[in-house]
Amino acid sequence: xxxxxxxxxxxxxxxxxxxxxxxxxxxxxxxxxxxxxxxxxxxxxxxxxxxxxxxxxxxxxxxxxxxxxxxxxxxxxxxxxxxxxxxxxxxxxxxxxxxxxxxxxxxxxxxxxxxxxxxxxxxxxxxxxxxxxxxxxxxxxxxxxxxxxxxxxxxxxxxxxxxxxxxxxxxxxxxxxxxxxxxxxxxxxxxxxxxxxxxxxxxxxxxxxxxxxxxxxxxxxxxxxxxxxxxxxxxxxxxxxxxxxxxxxxxxxxxxxxxxxxxxxxxxxxxxxxxxxxxxxxxxxxxxxxxxxxxxxxxxxxxxxxxxxxxxxxxxxxxxxxxxxxxxxxxxxxxxxxxxxxxxxxxxxxxxxxxxxxxxxx
Amino acid sequence: xxxxxxxxxxxxxxxxxxxxxxxxxxxxxxxxxxxxxxxxxxxxxxxxxxxxxxxxxxxxxxxxxxxxxxxxxxxxxxxxxxxxxxxxxxxxxxxxxxxxxxxxxxxxxxxxxxxxxxxxxxxxxxxxxxxxxxxxxxxxxxxxxxxxxxxxxxxxxxxxxxxxxxxxxxxxxxxxxxxxxxxxxxxxxxxxxxxxxxxxxxxxxxxxxxxxxxxxxxxxxxxxxxxxxxxxxxxxxxxxxxxxxxxxxxxxxxxxxxxxxxxxxxxxxxxxxxxxxxxxxxxxxxxxxxxxxxxxxxxxxxxxxxxxxxxxxxxxxxxxxxxxxxxxxxxxxxxxxxxxxxxxxxxxxxxxxxxxxxxxxxxxxxxxxxxxxxxxxxxxxxxxxxxxxxxxxxxxxxxxxxxxxxxxxxxxxxxxxxxxxxxxxxxxxxxxxxxxxxxxxxxxxxxxxxxxxxxxxxxxxxxxxxxxxxxxxxxxxxxxxxxxxxxxxxxxxxxxxxxxxxxxxxxx
Numbered sequence: 001x002x003x004x005x006x007x008x009x010x011x012x013x014x015x016x017x018x019x020x021x022x023x024x025x026x027x028x029x030x031x032x033x034x035x036x037x038x039x040x041x042x043x044x045x046x047x048x049x050x051x052x053x054x055x056x057x058x059x060x061x062x063x064x065x066x067x068x069x070x071x072x073x074x075x076x077x078x079x080x081x082x083x084x085x086x087x088x089x090x091x092x093x094x095x096x097x098x099x100x101x102x103x104x105x106x107x108x109x110x111x112x113x114x115x116x117x118x119x120x121x122x123x124x125x126x127x128x129x130x131x132x133x134x135x136x137x138x139x140x141x142x143x144x145x146x147x148x149x150x151x152x153x154x155x156x157x158x159x160x161x162x163x164x165x166x167x168x169x170x171x172x173x174x175x176x177x178x179x180x181x182x183x184x185x186x187x188x189x190x191x192x193x194x195x196x197x198x199x200x201x202x203x204x205x206x207x208x209x210x211x212x213x214x215x216x217x218x219x220x221x222x223x224x225x226x227x228x229x230x231x232x233x234x235x236x237x238x239x240x241x242x243x244x245x246x247x248x249x250x251x252x253x254x255x256x257x258x259x260x261x262x263x264x265x266x267x268x269x270x271x272x273x274x275x276x277x278x279x280x281x282x283x284x285x286x287x288x289x290x291x292x293x294x295x296x297x298x299x300x301x302x303x304x305x306x307x308x309x310x311x312x313x314x315x316x317x318x319x320x321x322x323x324x325x326x327x328x329x330x331x332x333x334x335x336x337x338x339x340x341x342x343x344x345x346x347x348x349x350x351x352x353x354x355x356x357x358x359x360x361x362x
Numbered sequence: 363x364x365x366x367x368x369x370x371x372x373x374x375x376x377x378x379x380x381x382x383x384x385x386x387x388x389x390x391x392x393x394x395x396x397x398x399x400x401x402x403x404x405x406x407x408x409x410x411x412x413x414x415x416x417x418x419x420x421x422x423x424x425x426x427x428x429x430x431x432x433x434x435x436x437x438x439x440x441x442x443x444x445x446x447x448x449x450x451x452x453x454x455x456x457x458x459x460x461x462x463x464x465x466x467x468x469x470x471x472x473x474x475x476x477x478x479x480x481x482x483x484x485x486x487x488x489x490x491x492x493x494x495x496x497x498x499x500x501x502x503x504x505x506x507x508x509x510x511x512x513x514x515x516x517x518x519x520x521x522x523x524x525x526x527x528x529x530x531x532x533x534x535x536x537x538x539x540x541x542x543x544x545x546x547x548x549x550x551x552x553x554x555x556x557x558x559x560x561x562x563x564x565x566x567x568x569x570x571x572x573x574x575x576x577x578x579x580x581x582x583x584x585x586x587x588x589x590x591x592x593x594x595x596x597x598x599x600x601x602x603x604x605x606x607x608x609x610x611x612x613x614x615x616x617x618x619x620x621x622x623x624x625x626x627x628x629x630x631x632x633x634x635x636x637x638x639x640x641x642x643x644x645x646x647x648x649x650x651x652x653x654x655x656x657x658x659x660x661x662x663x664x665x666x667x668x669x670x671x672x673x674x675x676x677x678x679x680x681x682x683x684x685x686x687x688x689x690x691x692x693x694x695x696x697x698x699x700x701x702x703x704x705x706x707x708x709x710x711x712x713x714x715x716x717x718x719x720x721x722x723x724x725x726x727x728x729x730x731x732x733x734x735x736x737x738x739x740x741x742x743x744x745x746x747x748x749x750x751x752x753x754x755x756x757x758x759x760x761x762x763x764x765x766x767x768x769x770x771x772x773x774x775x776x777x778x779x780x781x782x783x784x785x786x787x788x789x790x791x792x793x794x795x796x797x798x799x800x801x802x803x804x805x806x807x808x809x810x811x812x813x814x815x816x817x818x819x820x821x822x823x824x825x826x827x828x829x830x831x832x833x834x835x836x837x838x839x840x841x842x843x844x845x846x847x848x849x850x851x852x853x854x855x856x857x858x859x860x861x862x863x864x865x866x867x868x869x870x
Contacts, residue, residue: 226733231723234712241706244668245698246720247689 300317
């Protein structure tokens with residue numbers, strides 16, 4: 001408790017609460033978004049645009065038309081899948097910030113199936129690509145996971161470094177051995193056979209990946225709240241010494257959680273190449289893996305909330321792309337993302353305090 | 363009446379959600395040893411932290427030798443002659459005794475004249491009978507010696523109001539006896555000594571006057587000569603205490619836990635258990651007496667599969683369980699009440715339901731197919747909350763919002779509801795209020811009556827004498843001796859705790 005100022009008989013006092021309710025968190029989130037928009041407005045104004053017009057244009061671009069909504073959903077898919085993976089790892093205090101690299105490795109592995117086994121029938125092809133995509137991401141996060149579990153190597157550093165390896169590996173492939181001879185040295189692979197493309201909702205670009213994301217969110221939610229293993233993850237994340245005391249095998253769980261976490265990001269990569277691009281290319285992700293970290297944190301690591309927050313961030317992305325077409329700098333999106341995170345973290349801290357105006361001695 | 367050296371008037375201090383002190387009055391005069399008595403959480407340490415400048419009171423006034431003061435930092439309090447010896451010592455381990463004492467005093471010039479400092483320390487040391495070696499490094503000293511260094515440090519800084527926070531918690535009975543003599547000496551020299559404690563026999567043996575706090579409020583100040591333990595208990599607790607009667611004697615059954623020549627290392631890699639051998643039988647409580655830090659933690663961890671034994675064997679119900687994983691030991695029917703209740707025994711941010719199943723979530727009881735059966739878990743939790751009289755804001759609230767006594771009830775309820783064969787209880791009542799202590803003793807005795815073997819580690823010899831059938835004294839990771847409680851003698855146990863074996867030889 002902290003007396004901020006004192007008058008004769010009454011004082012304004014901060015009182016700390018131990019927990020904050022989901023409702024007050026939601027209020028914090030809404031206020032934070034508004035404050036972030038206000039901060040963004042300053043920068044838009046500096047660039048000689050009218051902030052209100054820009055925001056209106058961004059909003060209309062992401063929600064105002066069938067095409068806009070379709071784009072928002074499409075961009076929410078990788079954020080959702082990777083965000084779920086990040087949320088799972090963070091639940092166990094495993095700071096997997098390598099979702100970006102895991103997306104690339106998932107895309108790489110799925111592409112390998114499409115390119116080397118082009119004659120597989122559609123059902124088997126998609127299943128094989130799904131498994132490969134999951135495995136690609138999973139192996140990429142399992143290696144740091146094993147190093148962490150067995151030798152205590154800091155996973156923040158290894159997962160981050162692995163991002164660069166994965167991105168450069170994909171670059172090597174699309175510039176070199178997998179480069180499409182017909183593309184005149186563009187960094188892209190040949191187009192996938194139709195059997196390797198995820199079906200889309202007629203008249204839109206929304207593909208089956210949205211289904212993967214929603215199913216993964218529900219399954220993850222049920223696993224965490226209703227299974228023994230999910231219980232182990234929650235206990236370990238809250239207190240490692242309690243987990244040891246309860247006889248939980250922490251080493252095994254670290255590896256398992258990292259594996260699934262990366263696998264989900266790998267699925268995001270698979271969905272991008274098989275659902276949107278139809279080929280592997282350079283820069284398949286504009287930082288989805290990093291944005292997914294923000295998504296997971298703002299969703300308070302709750303799988304169902306990840307779904308909602310990923311739509312929020314994808315609409316920002318879509319709106320941001322549109323804003324660029326009228327000349328607003330692309331950095332506005334990162335500015336807004338960063339500002340939202342900043343205000344939420346500060347707001348969450350403040351929501352723990354209640355300001356009361358009390359008589360002395362009360 | 364002569365002027366008070368310290369007078370605290372109407373002190374109120376709030377912490378979030380807690381009223382730690384409420385209009386407390388406290389008066390100490392020079393030349394007395396004044397005990398500040400109260401249960402844990404009564405607000406003793408808070409009050410003294412206000413006096414020595416660590417906290418600021420929300421309301422109230424402090425007078426030192428008649429002068430109104432307002433401290434904004436501990437430095438102000440030190441300058442007014444107030445010195446506090448905290449429960450956790452504040453010494454720099456690689457420094458010598460003299461260097462530590464010099465630290466924090468204004469006595470050092472640009473060039474250190476250690477000879478002069480050492481001479482000054484030796485004078486103080488002689489005057490009050492506080493033996494120290496000024497040139498020794500602090501890390502080489504025993505806990506008792508470190509405490510003496512802390513006391514000299516405050517005297518060196520010119521303290522004439524000396525506050526000690528639970529100073530005997532880390533001492534053997536003999537060391538405590540010696541400390542009391544020193545404190546009386548200091549008081550006779552015209553200084554005021556304030557002793558924070560919750561131990562009644564200490565109060566009766568050393569204090570001149572006693573101030574009792576309860577729930578943050580001032581209860582009474584009494585003179586020792588005009589009071590007795592019975593009255594003090596009543597003042598401290600607020601009601602008469604029924605004695606926990608030990609259940610009738612049992613003939614212990616078969617061996618449940620047997621340790622044979624177990625050796626284990628502590629976290630720093632030094633030997634913590636040395637050829638430790640002990641057995642605990644059915645229907646038997648074995649109390650481990652010993653000064654904290656002599657291997658208690660390592661002993662309980664080794665038994666529960668949380669620390670590897672370097673050598674030796676551990677048998678549970680005749681089965682060799684040495685270095686088996688914790689899960690197998692839990693499944694063998696071992697309950698463990700750890701020292702660290704909130705963090706190890708209970709998960710602070712999870713709710714009661716989650717915490718109830720911490721040990722049994724693997725078993726069929728709480729499963730429906732592959733899923734946790736939350737409705738039967740809730741049922742179990744409800745019945746335990748009722749049976750153990752656990753006060754909680756709700757089953758879905760994080761347990762960290764519960765009070766210490768009720769946390770321990772929750773932990774205990776979980777550990778005993780599955781009828782364990784062996785219970786390892788570490789400081790089961792530390793920091794709890796009297797009614798919780800009583801309840802926990804009652805539960806442990808009931809478990810003994812049901813046939814459980816209980817290994818209890820306690821720093822409170824009274825507790826061991828009350829509950830245990832046998833006492834084992836632990837010193838530097840070894841069993842110095844075991845004896846039935848009926849044949850045990852406090853003096854002898856004290857010597858064993860200090861490492862002096864029965865022949866009078868120092869163990870090494």
